[in-house]
Amino acid sequence: MLSAGELEILSTSFQVALLALLWSLPLAIGCAFILSRQFPGKFTLDGLVHLPVILPPVLTGFLLLLLFGRHGPIGAWLERVAGIHLVFTRGGAALATAVMTFPLLVRTIRVAFEAMDPRLFEAAALLRARPLDRFVTIALPLAGPGILAGAVTAFAAGMGEFGAVITFAANIPGQTQTLPLAIYAVLQQPGGEAQALRLAAISFTLAMSGLVGAELLQRWMRRRLAR
């Protein structure tokens, strides 16, 4: 079974991925909805959202350090206003994970919004529903399966983020050492291959369950909607 050390690594991974998802989901839903419609500047926003995909993860981590570091514009402000440190903390690992999984999340949810018939909004508007009301009562429930699938996929992917996390939050056991970071750490030690394989197996199992889980959830919700 799993050792205490492995359980700690798993727990760190879960917490980082969950925190990252909670932070990024509302923003991702908003971005995905905006991107599913036509507006000036759509191309620019689309590019910005996808930036973490095309940048090397180390560079993303470095940019986060520049922005959220103690002397970075956002980091300094956060420390002054709320006393929050992000660099080399679990919160920092979650932030880096959130930024890296954001494009994946937005993409999945956006497909769900685009599949929705926009004429249903017109129908709702002529039943006296205001714009926010229409979004909450029509768009969100109809995109529900896509949002759920996106969340599960992003959570699974979030447990495996490496480059940006290690750059921004370092590799501190019990704090920021998630599964991939732990694998990297044991591989640095002589004779760590066996331990690395165990961790790799855990990581693989989690990732696969995430994918299968997302697919099953989506099917289940589709069936419920189609009833």
Next chain:
Amino acid sequence: MKALDVDVKIARGAFRLAVNFTAPADGITVLFGPSGSGKSSLLSAIAGLIKCEGTIRLGPQALDGSNVHLPPHERGLGMVFQDARLFPHLTARQNIAYAWRRAPADRRPRIDDTARFFDIVSALDRPVGNLSGGEKSRVALARALAAAPDFLLLDEPFAALDGRRRRAFIDVLLRMHRGFHLPMLVVTHDIDDAAALASHLVAIRSGQVVAKGPFDRAAGDPAFASLLDPRDSGAAVPSLLLHSHHEEGRRHLWLRADHIVLATERPNAISTRNILEGSIQSVRREPEGSCLVELKSSVGVLLARVTAEAVEELALTEGRRAWALVKAHAL
């Protein structure tokens, strides 16, 4: 009850529309025109779904004006679309309740009463994906009514229905209009539907009004006749005056010129039950060689299409007495 005053211009690409009409507060106004005439765009503009210039007023309130552009949800208008546009994640009852919850509390009808009125009680708790076409359109009507609109816009709501279900739907619309005193503006390109529903008519072609006013008068306007397919040439007759087997409550029947046979003596021993006597007002030659004969009868002016030879042989001339035989399937 509020009348709808419309005086707008719409420009979309190369298409230009400029119309001016009033849909009265106590009737059903039919917006009639061939496809591409701009009638659906006009309805969308009235609903606030697309931009237009000019003024739209509902009773004393300006919906669109020099400094006013009310969004669709603040106009107090209801709309029924070509496709029912029911919310697929809700049941029929939840669809109706969606409108009901957002309607002014003192004016909205109870959902169960509405369901009985539209004969959808057994459909209420089914997901909308399981409803038949007729049920869907009736749920859409019930939902629109539950929002307690001041005026109801309908965009070819029978387009998806055929034959018997279409006629049933028109009867429901007429009952709804009378039962709830709800003024309506209905878009259609079907002359039979228009005649059955309309108290008033606004006919448009290429973005311009060609005829408007009370239906009897506007439908007799030669400019309106030019809108119709030659096969649809005819005249409106108040349906109460004919022994129609259609349900009562229809306003007019459209009697097609092709469905009327003319005789210069009172025919006996004939199966046609509807024989109307009148005097010939005019004989017009059509480009195809046939002639349209206008006959003033006790139920109004009728149009009959006859061949040029028949006009000669029977000596159909102005002032001559004639009998119109209306084929039963036209009624």
